[in-house]
Amino acid sequence: MVYGGAMDRILLIAVIVSVAYFLLLSLPAVVMFGAAPSSSFFRIVASTATYATASSLIVLPVSFIVGFALAFRPSGSYMTPLILFSTAIPHTAIGILLAPIVFSLKITDTATSIVLGMFVVSLPIGVGVMRASFAAQGVELEEFLRSMGVRGMRLQWFYLRASPTSVLLAALLSWFRAFSELGVFLIVAQRPQTVGVYIFEEFLRSGPTAVVSASLVLLAVAMMLTLVTLVLERAGST
């Protein structure tokens, strides 16, 4: 744990590094291609954020239950690598695997297929964060609570109370993963347009100049979430 002034200094350094990272990535793009804003872009950002929020609201409780099982059930340690490696599967491949479900349910190019795609790609991240958080709290807490007659969902409620920072972190990471998705949507949900699809299509149609501003916005969102995460971690450590 880091307290007071030392933590504030670390936070300040994090802000400086985030801004420097942002500038380092964005300046060459701005210099080369300019930063032409698009009128429809912010509407797409808002709708993508809404889909990502809907997806995260489903991901969180599932992550909580699966993360708990992976952290404490005997077979959990065998399943953990599977969950982690599933984040590394190319997302176009996930889109192909989802295609039979999406096609048979006739939800291609709908908000439902977008939320489904977001759910599938962000679930491993949510589960991974929750599992790590539960594991850090230790099995002793569960053993103690069970010996005290606490069972079922009440057990998980105690873990939830003990790790609000991890829940928020899981929510943020899974939300941003969902927000950034492209590969799955290229296969099953190119419409309504999401941010990833928008950038991809605009790039193909008009070249890089048209999407510099969009990319910068995504970068800014990532930086903002990084800072929020740092602040949350600070809150959790003091």
Added chain:
Amino acid sequence: MLEVRDLVIVRGDWRLEIGLLKVRSKTVLLGRNGAGKSTLLKAIMGLIRPANGRIIVNGRDISDLAVEDRPLGYVPQRVVRLAMSPRDQLEYFSKLHGTDYRPLISKLGLEPLVGKRNLSLGETQILTIATVLLKNPEALLMDEPCANLDWLNKKQVLNLIRILETPILYVTHDPLEALLVADEIALLEEGRVKGVYPNEARERVQKDLKFYDLYERLKTSGPRIGD
């Protein structure tokens, strides 16, 4: 009284066998790291499934009961911190078990603890023990409850344990702790209880400890170096 009969736990090549272990008052299970002390406590509590054996509490066989239903209290080695204030914690478990924490807290002299916000490790362990007692357990299982505590915290916890009237099976690798807590000491070696011995030295150790308690002695001693 807690009785462990014909208990067998097998983990690969490793085997723990307890023919008969009776806990009448305060029995310390003394053994080295890896001797199987914690495993035995977890099996008694029902947290792990033994290959064989019966657990009997006051004449009742509880071997087939779920962990949550066993009339036992369990204090784990790692200090358990619940994300609630001491008062909320005591109130929650009082309600769960249909008891009132106030008489217990008063009896144990723990009133100052209830209103505190930031507890030390020792105070947290004391709160855990008080919480466990709200269940009115017929026997207590304590898995090195002082393992992570400094000497002053350890003394506080040991003093509390000494005044408890519930039968206790207390696990430790520390002979001094064993001598301070136990009425009887069971030595666990190579997966078996080698013998149960009465602790005849407790009062003497307690007396001698006053001499060896440097915290107390240095505070009340005369001149220091450099005076």
